Amino acid sequence: xxxxxxxxxxxxxxxxxxxxxxxxxxxxxxxxxxxxxxxxxxxxxxxxxxxxxxxxxxxxxxxxxxxxxxxxxxxxxxxxxxxxxxxxxxxxxxxxxxxxxxxxxxxxxxxxxxxxxxxxxxxxxxxxxxxxxxxxxxxxxxxxxxxxxxxxxxxxxxxxxxxxxxxxxxxxxxxxxxxxxxxxxxxxxxxxxxxxxxxxxxxxxxxxxxxxxxxxxxxxxxxxxxxxxxxxxxxxxxxxxxxxxxxxxxxxxxxxxxxxxxxxxxxxxxxxxxxxxxxxxxxxxxxxxxxxxxxxxxxxxxxxxxxxxxxxxxxxxxxxxxxxxxxxxxxxxxxxxxxxxxxxxxxxxxxxxxxxxxxxxxxxxxxxxxxxxxxxxxxxxxxxxxxxxxxxxxxxxxxxxxxxxxxxxxxxxxxxxxxxxxxxxxxxxxxxxxxxxxxxx
Numbered sequence: 001x002x003x004x005x006x007x008x009x010x011x012x013x014x015x016x017x018x019x020x021x022x023x024x025x026x027x028x029x030x031x032x033x034x035x036x037x038x039x040x041x042x043x044x045x046x047x048x049x050x051x052x053x054x055x056x057x058x059x060x061x062x063x064x065x066x067x068x069x070x071x072x073x074x075x076x077x078x079x080x081x082x083x084x085x086x087x088x089x090x091x092x093x094x095x096x097x098x099x100x101x102x103x104x105x106x107x108x109x110x111x112x113x114x115x116x117x118x119x120x121x122x123x124x125x126x127x128x129x130x131x132x133x134x135x136x137x138x139x140x141x142x143x144x145x146x147x148x149x150x151x152x153x154x155x156x157x158x159x160x161x162x163x164x165x166x167x168x169x170x171x172x173x174x175x176x177x178x179x180x181x182x183x184x185x186x187x188x189x190x191x192x193x194x195x196x197x198x199x200x201x202x203x204x205x206x207x208x209x210x211x212x213x214x215x216x217x218x219x220x221x222x223x224x225x226x227x228x229x230x231x232x233x234x235x236x237x238x239x240x241x242x243x244x245x246x247x248x249x250x251x252x253x254x255x256x257x258x259x260x261x262x263x264x265x266x267x268x269x270x271x272x273x274x275x276x277x278x279x280x281x282x283x284x285x286x287x288x289x290x291x292x293x294x295x296x297x298x299x300x301x302x303x304x305x306x307x308x309x310x311x312x313x314x315x316x317x318x319x320x321x322x323x324x325x326x327x328x329x330x331x332x333x334x335x336x337x338x339x340x341x342x343x344x345x346x347x348x349x350x351x352x353x354x355x356x357x358x359x360x361x362x363x364x365x366x367x368x369x370x371x372x373x374x375x376x377x378x379x380x381x382x383x384x385x386x387x388x389x390x391x392x393x394x395x396x397x398x399x400x401x402x403x404x405x406x407x408x409x410x411x412x413x414x415x416x417x418x419x420x421x422x423x424x425x426x427x428x429x430x431x432x433x434x435x436x437x438x439x440x441x
Contacts, residue, residue: 002078002079003058003076003077003078003079004052004053004055004076004077004078004079005073005075005076005077006037006049006051006052006053006073006074006075006076006077007071007072007073007074008040008049008068008069008070008071008072008073008074009049009070010070010071011042011047011070011345011346011347015042015070015346015350016069016070017042017067017068017069017070017155018040018041018042018067018068018070019040019041019042019065019066019067019068019215020038020039020040020062020063020064020065020066020068020074021038021039021040021041021046021064022038022039022064023037023038023039023060023064024036024037024038024039024048025037025038025057026057026060027057027058027059027060028056028057029056029057030055030056030057031051031053031054031055031056031057031077032051032054033051033052033053033054034050034051034052035050035051036048036049036050036051037049037050037051037057037075038074038075040068041215042346046216046342047344047345047346049074051077053077053079053080054079054080055077055078055079055080056077056078057075057076057077058075058076058077058078059075059076060074060075061073061074061075061076062074062075067155128142128154128155128158128159131159131160131163132159135163137159137162137163141162142154142159145158145159145162146158160222214309214311216307216309216311217311220311220312223372223373224370226373227370227371227372227373228370230373231371231373231376231412231413231414232412232413232414233368233370233371233410233411233412233413234410234411234413234416234418234421235368235408235409235410235411236408236409236411236418236421236422236425237366237406237407237408237409237425238406238407238409238422238425238426238428238429239404239405239406239407239429240404240405240406240407240429240432240433241389241402241403241404241433242384242403242404242405242432242433242435243402243403244433244434244435244436244437245266245269245403245432245433245435246384246403247437248435248436248437248439249264249266249269251437252264252441256441260326260329260330262329262330262333263333264329264441265329265332265333266358266381266384267303267332267336267356267358268325268328268329268332269325269432269435270356270358270379270381270428270432271301271303271317271320271328271332271356272320272325272328272431273428273431273432274301274354274356274379274428275299275301275320275321276427276431277424277427277428277431278299278321278354278424279299279321280424280427281420281423281424281427282295283295283415283416283420284354284376284377284411284416284420284421284424285299285353285354286353286376286415287353287374287375287376288374288376288412288414288415289374293415296353298318298319298321298353299319299320299321299353299354300316300317300318300319300320300351300352300353300354301316301317301320301352301353301354301355301356302314302315302316302317302349302352302354302355302356302372302375303315303316303317303332303335303336303355303356303357303358304355304356304357304358305335305336305339305340306361307339307340307342308340313339313344313349314349314352314355314372315335315336315338315339315344315348315349316348316349316350316351316352317331317332317335318351325441326441329441335348352372352375353375354375354377354378354379355369355371355372355375355377355378355379356378356379356380356381357369357378357379357380357381358380358381359380359381359382359383359408360381360382360383360384360405363383364382364383365382365383365385365405365406366380366382366406366408367380367382367408368380368408368410369408369410370410371410371411371412376411376412376414376415376416377409377410377411377412377416377421377424378409378410378411379407379408379409379425379428380407380408380409380410381405381407382405382406382407382408383405384403384404384405385403385404385405386401386402386403386404387401387402387404388400388401388402389401389402389404407425407428407429408425409421409424409425409428
C-alpha cells in the first residue's frame with residue numbers, strides 16, 4: 001500500500017484557512033474513492049472534503065476545532081492502489097500561493113511593507129493581513145500578537161479580539177526598536193483605530209434562557225457590525241407598479257413548470273432588472289479600497305437566502321449580465337435548492353458585486369438592508385400588495401386595483417451620492433413597471 005497525504009483543498013481565491021468541524025471517519029476505517037472524510041467550515045460556508053484515494057485512514061493530523069491553512073495535509077491514507085489525486089497542488093505550492101496573495105496588496109510599496117515580522121518564519125493569512133491593513137495595525141503589533149492557531153499563528157479571531165479589546169489583548173507593547181510600519185499604503189494618512197462597540201451589559205432575570213450563537217450566527221454578527229462600522233449607510237425608497245409583471249408570471253408559470261420541471265419565481269426577474277440598471281449606472285457596481293474606487297467588470301449578483309437554521313447565506317449568480325432570463329432562473333433555483341441542503345461550495349458564495357434581499361418573503365413591505373461588504377449597495381424588494389392606485393390614461397385619471405411593491409436601496413455614501421442611488425433604484429422600478437406581458441421565455 002502507498003501512503004498518501006490528503007491536503008485541505010483550495011476553496012476560492014479569498015479562502016486561506018478552514019476549521020475542522022467533524023471527522024466522518026476514524027483512524028483505521030476503510031475509505032472509498034470520493035467518500036467524504038471530514039466536514040470543514042470557512043468564513044463563507046460549511047462543506048465536506050472527499051477522499052481522492054481508496055484505502056484505509058491511517059492517521060488524522062488535526063483535531064476537531066483546529067484551524068488549518070489551505071494546502072496543509074489533514075490526514076494520511078494507506079491507499080490500496082496508486083491513483084492520481086484529485087488535489088494536485090503540493091503543500092509548498094499552496095503555501096507559496098497564499099503568501100503571494102497576501103503580498104499582492106503590498107506589492108511595489110517598498111521593503112518596509114513586507115509581510116514578514118522580521119524573522120521570516122511567521123505566516124499571516126491574507127484575511128489577517130487585510131484586517132491589519134484596514135485597521136492600521138503595524139507589523140510590530142502583529143508580530144507581538146499572541147496567536148491561537150497552529151504553531152501560534154494569528155487567526156481572524158485573534159486580530160479581531162485585539163481590535164475590539166486592545167487593553168485586554170495578550171499582545172506585548174511595542175518598544176522603540178520594534179517595527180512600527182503600518183500595513184497601509186505608503187504616505188497615506190494614519191487614521192486612529194475606532195473600536196467596534198461591545199454589547200451593552202445585560203442583567204438576567206428569572207426564567208431567562210441563555211442561547212449560545214452558532215458559528216454562522218457569530219460570523220453574520222461580526223460581518224454586519226463591520227459593515228455599519230465601515231460604510232455610512234443611506235437608504236432610498238421607490239414604489240413600483242408591477243401589475244403587468246404579476247399577470248405575466250401568473251399566465252406562464254404552469255406551462256413553464258411543465259416544460260422546465262421547475263418554478264419561475266420573481267427573484268430572477270428582479271435580478272435581470274437590476275443587471276439592466278447596473279449597465280445604465282455602472283458606478284453602483286464598485287468597491288472601495290482605501291482612497292480608490294474599484295469599478296467591477298463583471299456583474300455578479302448575490303441573492304440572500306434563508307437557511308433552515310434561520311441564518312442567511314448569499315449565493316452568487318456569476319456574470320449575470322451574460323445570462324438570459326431562463327439561464328438566471330435555472331441558476332437561481334439550483335443555488336437556492338442547494339443552499340437549503342447545505343450543499344453550496346465556497347466559490348459559489350463569494351465574488352458578488354451587488355446583492356438583492358427579498359424581505360417580501362416574510363410579508364414585509366420594505367426594509368433597510370445592511371451592505372454586504374466590500375460591495376457598496378444592496379437592494380431589498382418588499383412584498384407585492386394589491387392597492388388602490390391612480391392610473392393615468394389619455395382620457396383622464398382613474399382609480400384602480402394594482403399590484404404595488406416597494407424597493408429599498410441601501411448604499412455607501414462614501415462613493416454613492418443620493419442622485420446616483422436614487423436614480424439607480426428608480427431605474428430598477430422602471431424596468432419592472434415596463435414588463436412586456438407578451439414576453440416569451
